[in-house]
Amino acid sequence: MVTLSDLKKISDVEWEIPSTYRSDMRVPVAIFATRELLEAIAGDKSLDQAVNATTLPGLVGRVVVMPDMHQGYGFPIGGVAATQYPDGVISPGAIGYDINCGVRLLASQIELEKVSAELDDLAISLNKHCPSGVGVGGHYRLNERELDQVMREGAQWALKKGFASESDLGRTEEFGRIPGADPARVSQRAKQRGSNQIGTLGAGNHFIEVEVVDKVFDQEAADVMGLREGCLTLMIHCGSRGFGHQICTDYVRDFQSTIQRYKIELPDRELVCAPMDSAEGKAYLGAMNAAANFAFANRQLLAYHARQAFEESLAGRVKNWRLHQVYDIAHNMGKVENHTVDGKTVKVCVHRKGATRAFGPGTPGLASEFQKTGQPVLVPGSMGTASWVLVGTEGSMARSFGSTCHGAGRTMSRSKAKKTVRGSELRAELEARGIHVQAGSLPGLAEEAPQAYKDVDEVVETVSRAGIARKVARLRPVAVVKG
């Protein structure tokens, strides 16, 4: 097991596991963390998982891990790995089962103090309009042709159906549609699971939260995003639901034999992969992009219904109850991008699992309105704690393949959290702090207790000090909806 004595200190917020640590490592591991966060990270097997990740064929530069890193399966949560395109590999397990799990933030001009009395109604209305919970289906059942359209078009399908605006799409990673999705590479079983789950939140750590802009750190960027201190925002955290889970399951199963065909040796079978230029690799890329588009459409539908909830609760009580999109980002994805490594531009597939794309100012592909500020990055905190809006920087482009952290990061198992925290007490504690809670399950609420996570403020402070993101605004929760 990797211990702190195996690490080389680069700075107060950057550490390295040299590639000499184990003979099968192809590249070193860079860890962005303070000493304190590092000690929390070293409490589980996440550093060993990061070392395992360095054995993927075709890696360039280094495997990067974020301060919110924690143990996952195969590849650690909070990890970033770039493989050379097209002859390097793509690994479904290094992206995760919830393909394009991500975060959407909408903002308003609604001042908290004018609607404090309506927050309970608003939380109830959000819970009513946005289906959530284990096994709960949505308002829509797509036929095969419609599902194919969702897979190919993502949030642009939602635009055609009247569930989105041009502005929403302009403020979505990849404008809500990743090209190259191939429905023919998606199993019937995945399609079956996806057909009635679009427009649903799911359960686990997924949530909808009403938050108030607590403090602005970068006024210029906040102005571009339409974030005003004291005004409400709405955050949605979810992904591609059973559709994406099934696609990952299918390809992790199929790639068990693929690695033998390509004579790839790995320390963990969950890391199985295929060369991107192989038939198997291309098939996964086509299916993964289909799941990514499904997730963009899913969050768009949830945003549509959240807007209905705002209208139902607040129209007539405030002048302008409308929500505009700030941004929508993925934090479980494999993306083909250009990056500079050792002074040369290389095309790579950046695997981000529990890490957020954070393109700096001037990066091609970024919407024109964010060319000066850098790409908005949305970092949800644990329940009841702050969330953050950041922007990508030149530093993230140079040092972390245009990536930064994605959240607080767990430190406590779900079973321990349930033993330590009672859901009913947690809800009472949150309510006492003025946070309205709508939860499908009290044990589920306890599993997501803030005590089970690292301090998101410390995580954000670390990426800020490391220069791989810049603070724009801190958000404070006032209402939570959980499945």
Next chain:
Amino acid sequence: MSENAGYAEREHTADWSLHVWAPDLAGLLEQAAKGMADLSGITAKEGGRVKRSIKVESTDAEGLLVNFLTELLHFVDQEGLVFDTFHLTVSETVLQASMQGSPVAERKKEIKAVTYHNLKVEKKSKGLEAEIVFDV
């Protein structure tokens, strides 16, 4: 639960880990199925018994384990069925399963997937043992 066959949850920071043991592979698969349903907090409706038979193939015991549990997740998700009685016949790479169960009354937690993370079916003191990590 008999002493020579069973399951127990193990600590995992973010996901769920299940330790299972049994004298042979058929028993191990059965314990894993029961443990997974238990972790999900599934309760069954009274009456309305159903029977299902499936065939699962893979190249090794670990693959059979993952594929079998994945099939059971599919039954929960798509048909709302949970099984409590298993007649399993296992060869090296093929599992024939005849199962009896009931409609799901309640499911408290969603398991997204069964992973291969560090999965090894090994001969140990309790017979065969494995530790399965679920993505939740």
